[in-house]
Amino acid sequence: MIHSWQGRPHRSATSRLCGTLLVLAAGTLTLSACGVPLIPTLEPSATPSTRSSATPTATPTTGPSTAPSTGPSSGPGPQPPQTTAPQPPSSPRPPKPAACTTDQLTFGLQSRPFDSGMSSFFWDLSVTNAGTQPCTVNGYPTVLLVSSGQPVGAASGLEPRAQPSLVRLDPGQSAFSLLHLTQAGAHVCPIVPVTELAVTPPNNDQSTRVATPSPIDGCNDATTQLVSTGAFAPTPVAF
Template sequence: MSDHDDLHQRLSDAGRRWREGLPPATEAVRHVAPPQRGPRRWTVPVAAAAAAAAVAAIAGASVVLRSGDDQSPKPPVATQPTPTPTPTPPPTPPTGPPPSPTGPVACGPDDLVAGAPQTEGAAGTAVIIVPLTLAAGAEPCTIEGYPDVALLQHGTDLGLTGTHNTAFPPSRIRMAPGATADVSIGWAVSHYCGNVDNDQIRITLPGGQILTVPGFGQSSCSPGEQGSPPWVTSVTRQ
């Protein structure tokens, strides 16, 4: 036998002896038991995980319940209605005659009368002064301002409108029984070359009252003269 064959034989014998020393297959399977410490090693972690899951579930349920309580509709709060203010009725208009004024009112169309005019003159200019008094039965009143005057010829207006004499500024005059005021009208009748016959003067007082008094009469002039219009003063106190 060669060395190679001898080595092969020894190896075969060793393999046989090794196989003979092994236990039978069924016996090995029967004696293989699961490790005894495996379940005990996982018992604590599994129990802890289960307990943690139970705690989390309880906490979640508590949160859900609290959230539900917070979102549940709350009963309405009773409020007092705002009272509606009672509208104030409009004032009742006064009945009966209007109250009397606290002072004299302006003189009306029938409150004054004209007295007999007085005529004065100088340097060819005539001045007619018309006195005014309170009419009988009239209440005291006031008059103020310039009257309007028109020179008439047998009822026709000559167009000679009187200008305001600013030397007599207007002032308020109280007309009462016994009181007298004046209106003065002036005209250079002796220097007017229009050849007119002024027989009447129409006076319209402030307040609308119209009075008629005798006029300046026949006009005259010297050759080459230019006449001037008449003038009138405001109502003045005597």
């Protein structure tokens, strides 16, 4: 009798506990002691894929992009246009003056009485540019004594007191050659009167006649040299 009474209360307490748990679980949780699982189950759903395919995959392009760049350029900004001051046109260099020709010059003879000695005397031969263009003289003129319209004696030698140099003659300018003459009487030769000189400028083959400052004697001998000429200089030679 005592054993039967003790087992009944035990079953009633268990039933009440199950009812309480069932109410708390609100029909979603069960207890194993009540004959229902304690772990909630989920409704079957579609198995998710291992990786979403929504992420776009970049496709490399093979050609250069034609879209204009909107970002700032990494290079230097626009440069102001370079301006160069206009240069004046270069004028052509004038040509170098040519050698004076005989027909471009006028000639003169002037004596130097204070430089003359007993057997020799000196004259200055001047040439002046009578043209409209500059020209040059450089070197020694050639001089022959002229008697009665004919050259006499030997052609001139060289006077060492003036050395050759290029002399530019603008229109109206002159150059000078020192003439050194010896007396014909100091030589054994036929004497003839001389009133002119035949003068040929350097680098020319045409001569002109120039009147002497005063008549002198010459030697009618092709081997006797009575005159020597100095190179042309801008001014007369000073002793």
